[in-house]
Amino acid sequence: MLNKLEGSFFRYKGGLRPYVAAILYCQLAYFGGVVLILSSNPIWMIIGTLFLTHGMLIAAYLIHDCGHNALFKSPHHNAFIGSALNWLTGGCYGCYQDLRIKHMMHHMHNADIIEFNYRDYLARHPIQRKLVEILEWFYIPAIEVIMHGILIIAPFVCEHKKDQRLRAAAVIVVRFSLLLTLFLYSPIAYACYLLAYMMFLTILRFMDAFQHNYDIVMRHDNKPDLMMHRGGHEYEQTHTFSNPISINNPWLNLFTLNFGYHNAHHARPTTPWYELPNLHQSLYGNETNFIVPFRQQLSSFHKNRVIRVMGDESEIHGNHFAQRLQKGEAVGINGVSFLTPF
Template sequence: MPNLTQHLRHSDGVWPLTLVLAYILITYIGGWLLMARPGFLLPALGVIACGHGMVIAAYLVHDCAHNALFKKTEHNTRLGKWLNWVSGGSYGTYEDLRYKHMRHHVDNADPISFDYRAWLKAHPKIEKVIFALEWCYIPAVDILMHAVLMVAPFTPIGNPAHRKRAAAVLVTRFALLATLAVWSVKAVLLYALAYGLALTVLRFFDAYQHNYEIVVNLNDPHAELPHKGNREYEQNNTYSNLVSRRWPVLNLLVLNFCYHNAHHAKPTMPWYKLPALHNELFGDTYTRTVGMKGQVKSYHRNRIAGIYAETYGQVEVPAALRDGKAVPVYGLSFLTAF
């Protein structure tokens, strides 16, 4: 595949890119077909397949945002925009998504423009619903953030220049869903479940990767922050939350996004090179690598406290996770540019 190779940032990237794109298409489309089948087992497999396809698409969007796949920004942008539709983040622009994520890397903070915490406190009835849904393990905060992404251009918090695009995206996506409902109402209803599953996975792996400060300054590109550009602070406050140390292949379930210290060390390194980079830079005994058991325990115990959490606190995250005391932080997905 010489034509593709010459456009790739890394010459060995042809087969990894081909395979991951094939996986996304097979699981996403295959998931829809399975969700429409009668019975329980095949539709259940369809929900998992479709949801996982969206997860992998989202993490590949992340690689595109860092120009980790192609040499030219325009090629990464084209693929990133298409993947953004698959992952369900297309209500916001790819450019805004990328800008927010680059600020995260440069500022060593999590910049936002919409503070859902303050908004919930001002709307106590909705707050009660969010608390109830989160108690039931439904990612209500992230659903809220995606809803904000849909309507933002029509409100004071959004960019009015994006109204035509936002309206076109809303009409297109809902028309597609309506068409699919004619084919199978069951599949459309189960797609909502698959979408919720994807949001849960994405926010779970976001929740314990940093203990950065959340700052409401996304619209201020000149904001001064105390740790901006500080590489030592960046690594000391970043954590690699591996699915498994013993069986590294399992980390492909989240496209190696969990090798987060390696990613922050070299952001343009593509997903398939991160395990080797992690081993080269940190080795197997790296103290910033946290285990899955502690993450699950902390997420379960502190899922309600996470609604208003803004940082992990001043304790060491690995120790807090081992004790089941680490509080997750919600609403920071790179798919929501707010």
């Protein structure tokens, strides 16, 4: 019966168990974490904060697979699960289809597609820039908070998103009511949730920061025809980098659902998360010139957390980005999460 169910609904043979396990785990981690932070026991609240963080993280990477229609045969089923999981990540203020379209454009055009260039804004507002840089120095992911905040206000200030205003208002009422209820019930539990969310955003941006040195391209009024493709497969692979947590202990990469095998993902984007290690091995073997060592990534992420606010354009147009990655000196990029389609 399981084989029949798998064959009827899941895109790939063998997909039922790993995907059901991942979905169940992220639900258990998220809602179990909520229960633990409400316990008023300091130890359980710490454990709950960690589980809550990881539940959101797994939900995010499952959304990524949904966006590529890697779970189910039906795009409708993928969209349903992706939209539901997006409530756990806090990205539900934006539409799932916008999220998916933007990410498909990232693959199609080999570029980081944006509608709001926070760098230009901060360049014109030095006081706000200084505040953001101070927050980033303290490891508060201010840029990601800004990008998520834009999702909330975009339908009310952008004419091309005005059809989403009623939906956005409903989501705001529901989520803000839940957050207010949590705060009134237990300010400490509310603080635990905020901490979990900040850690979640930090892990996402840590994984995103060095996976590409693509051009940043403005998406003009939802018109994909105004953008140019940045190059073929060779360009894509030479501007893409893999950052697995560990090569020698691949089970550690389950922490991010194998998202670090990024060259393999870009080589075959519809490959499900559980097949990426095998695909990586079959395509690249022991080749390591595009692998970002974990310690070097930690070093780059730490040392350049303030510089990364505005970025280093030379890393996009120069040929030294890979060398900087290997030395732990790369600046990388912020504000390109697939969860913020703006």
